[in-house]
Amino acid sequence: MPRYNPAEIEPRWQRYWDENKTFRTPDTVEMEKVYILDMFPYPSGSGLHVGHPEGYTATDIVARYSRMRGKSVLHPMGYDAFGLPAEEYAIKTNTPPRESTEANISTFRRQLKMLGFSYDWDRELATTDVEYFRWTQWIFLVLFDTWFDEDLKQGRPISELPIPASVDADGPSAVAAYRDEHRLAYQSDALVNWCPALGTVLANEEVIDGRSERGNHPVQRIPLRQWMLRITAYADRLGDDLEELNWPDGIKKLQRDWIGRSTGAEIDFFVGQEEDFSQWKQDRAAGDFLRKATDSEIRVYTTRPDTLFGATYMVIAPEHPLVDKLTTEDQAAAVKKYCSEAAFKSDRDRQDDKTKKTGVFTGSYAINPINEQPIPIWIADYVLVSYGTGAIMAVPAHDTRDFQFAETFNLPIIPVYQPS
Numbered sequence: 497m498p499r500y501n502p503a504e505i506e507p508r509w510q511r512y513w514d515e516n517k518t519f520r521t522p523d524t525v526e527m528e529k530v531y532i533l534d535m536f537p538y539p540s541g542s543g544l545h546v547g548h549p550e551g552y553t554a555t556d557i558v559a560r561y562s563r564m565r566g567k568s569v570l571h572p573m574g575y576d577a578f579g580l581p582a583e584e585y586a587i588k589t590n591t592p593p594r595e596s597t598e599a600n601i602s603t604f605r606r607q608l609k610m611l612g613f614s615y616d617w618d619r620e621l622a623t624t625d626v627e628y629f630r631w632t633q634w635i636f637l638v639l640f641d642t643w644f645d646e647d648l649k650q651g652r653p654i655s656e657l658p659i660p661a662s663v664d665a666d667g668p669s670a671v672a673a674y675r676d677e678h679r680l681a682y683q684s685d686a687l688v689n690w691c692p693a694l695g696t697v698l699a700n701e702e703v704i705d706g707r708s709e710r711g712n713h714p715v716q717r718i719p720l721r722q723w724m725l726r727i728t729a730y731a732d733r734l735g736d737d738l739e740e741l742n743w744p745d746g747i748k749k750l751q752r753d754w755i756g757r758s759t760g761a762e763i764d765f766f767v768g769q770e771e772d773f774s775q776w777k778q779d780r781a782a783g784d785f786l787r788k789a790t791d792s793e794i795r796v797y798t799t800r801p802d803t804l805f806g807a808t809y810m811v812i813a814p815e816h817p818l819v820d821k822l823t824t825e826d827q828a829a830a831v832k833k834y835c836s837e838a839a840f841k842s843d844r845d846r847q848d849d850k851t852k853k854t855g856v857f858t859g860s861y862a863i864n865p866i867n868e869q870p871i872p873i874w875i876a877d878y879v880l881v882s883y884g885t886g887a888i889m890a891v892p893a894h895d896t897r898d899f900q901f902a903e904t905f906n907l908p909i910i911p912v913y914q915p916s
Contacts, residue, residue: 506610506612507610509612510609510610513612513614514609514617517616517617517618519559519569519571519614519615519616519617520618521568521569521570521571521616521618521619522568525568527566527567528567528568529568529569529570530559530562530567530569530570531570532555532559532570532571533572534552534555534573536573536574536575536576536623537575537576537604538576538579538581538582539575539577539600539604540581540585540600541600542600542603543600543603543604543607544604544607544608549611552608552611552613553613555571556571556613556614559571559614560614563614570616571614571615571616572615572619572621573608573615573617573619574620574621574622574623575597575604575621575622575623575624576623577597577601577622577623577624578623578624578629580696580697580698580702582596582597582600583696584694584696584710585600587695587696597622598624601622605617605620636681636723639679639680639681639725640654640679640680640681641653641654641679642654642679642680643656643657643675643678643679643680643729644678644680644726644729649732649733650733651680651730654675654678654679657674657675657678659671659675660674678726678729679726680725680726680729680730681723681725681726682723682724682726683721683722683723684722685719685720685721686719686720686882687717687718687719687720687815687881687882688717688722689715689716689717689842690715690716690717690718690720691713691714691715691716692713692716693711693713693714694708694710694711694713697720698715700842700843703715705845706840706841706842706845714840715840715842716839716840717815717838717839717840717841717842718839731756731757732757734751734755735751735752735757738751738752758799759799760798760799760800761797761798761801762795762796762797762885763795763796763797763865763889764780764789764793764794764865765793765794765795765796765810765862765863765864765865765871765889766792766793766862766863766865767791767792767793767821767822767860767862767873770863770870773863773868777865789885791818791821794810794812794818794862794873794885794887795885795887796810796884796885796887796888796889797884797885798888798889800891800894802912802913803912803913804864804866805866805867805910805912806891806892806893806894806910806911806912807864807866807871807889807890807891808890808891808892808902808907808908808909808910809871809872809873809874809890810872810873810874810887810888810890811855811875811879811887811888811890811898812858812873812874812875812879812886812887813875813877813880813881813886813887814835814838814839814876814877815835815881816875816881816886816887819831819858819875822858822859822860822873823858823859824859824860825859826859827857827858830856830857831856831858831875833856834855834856834875838877841877843880843882846877846878846880847878847880849896849897849900852904853876853878853897853900853901853904854876854877854904855874855875855876855877855901855904855905856874856876857872857873857874857875858872858873858874858875860872861873864889872907874890874901876901878897878901890902891912892907892908892909893909893910893912894911894912894913
């Protein structure tokens with residue numbers, strides 16, 4: 497038997513596959529169709545790393561096996577070329593992003609072909625291709641001009657959004673603002689991991705113990721105005737529609753857990769002069785629940801409104817917009833120091849139940865609406881401004897983190913119900 501010489505045999509067959517389009521997906525087929533999609537690599541380096549062929553080998557086996565069983569296989573390749581990795585590589589090499597990205601893609605393509613994977617190279621794409629991202633831009637515009645109708649459970653043009661009479665009476669600016677509050681694509685301030693030394697925003701995975709993975713520089717959490725998608729508006733439909741998918745139950749559960757579903761109530765706690773509480777209470781009782789909270793109250797979301805009787809203090813996130821208003825002069829220095837330190841912690845670190853709970857008293861009090869008792873308002877980093885309303889009513893008798901915090905700062909713990 498002749499000796500197997502990969503340097504001679506493999507390039508010859510790879511050239512044959514390329515010239516004859518051996519793995520091209522037929523345009524029309526009657527046999528069973530199979531779609532095998534790999535995770536697109538980031539063209540952010542000068543070549544593939546060992547992790548790429550490790551995963552692609554498995555899917556290539558499935559693709560070849562399916563073809564040998566007479567199935568029509570669609571097995572494309574693409575490049576996730578937009579975003580931080582490509583940007584960082586361009587900065588590192590001092591090259592325009594398009595030039596460095598296209599050069600890296602050429603290298604990746606050459607290496608993938610050398611490995612002999614059975615991709616349909618007529619189906620290759622990069623997310624930086626104009627013919628690709630013109631459609632992602634189109635999708636964004638559709639989302640921007642759409643609101644989600646809860647009754648119909650579907651999106652509708654923003655021009656068809658019903659405008660309340662009270663909003664309409666305030667003029668065109670109020671109407672425009674109301675529409676912006678319902679668009680599926682909208683702008684909002686959200687916390688990001690900002691690294692001054694690298695001059696860029698980092699993903700959570702690139703931050704380790706408050707420092708950048710590359711260069712070990714300090715990373716700070718700061719608010720940044722950016723585009724968001726109002727996924728929460730149609731989250732229930734996302735969860736319900738999973739029933740129609742022919743997916744394994746385990747995968748469906750992972751999707752439901754990611755989407756999340758929570759049923760509860762929003763509750764407002766009055767903040768201000770104690771003598772003004774009665775008037776505030778009368779004004780609120782005379783009208784509907786406010787669409788948006790004002791500076792006179794802290795709004796919280798809770799799945800257990802029945803535990804209001806056990807709310808003995810409140811906690812707001814260090815980034816909450818009412819921090820400055822609620823901080824008294826005596827507490828200003830301590831609050832400023834605490835908030836500054838919290839800015840260098842990641843969300844993951846802040847929510848770690850194993851770490852000791854920290855916080856600082858604002859000096860202000862809120863009124864518990866159920867018993868009209870004043871309760872202290874604290875700032876603590878275990879509350880995230882990006883979750884819920886960025887504020888909680890703390891019920892230490894029935895919440896582990898609230899209990900740890902109350903134990904640490906010697907705050908009252910009042911049981912409301914007897915656990916089974």
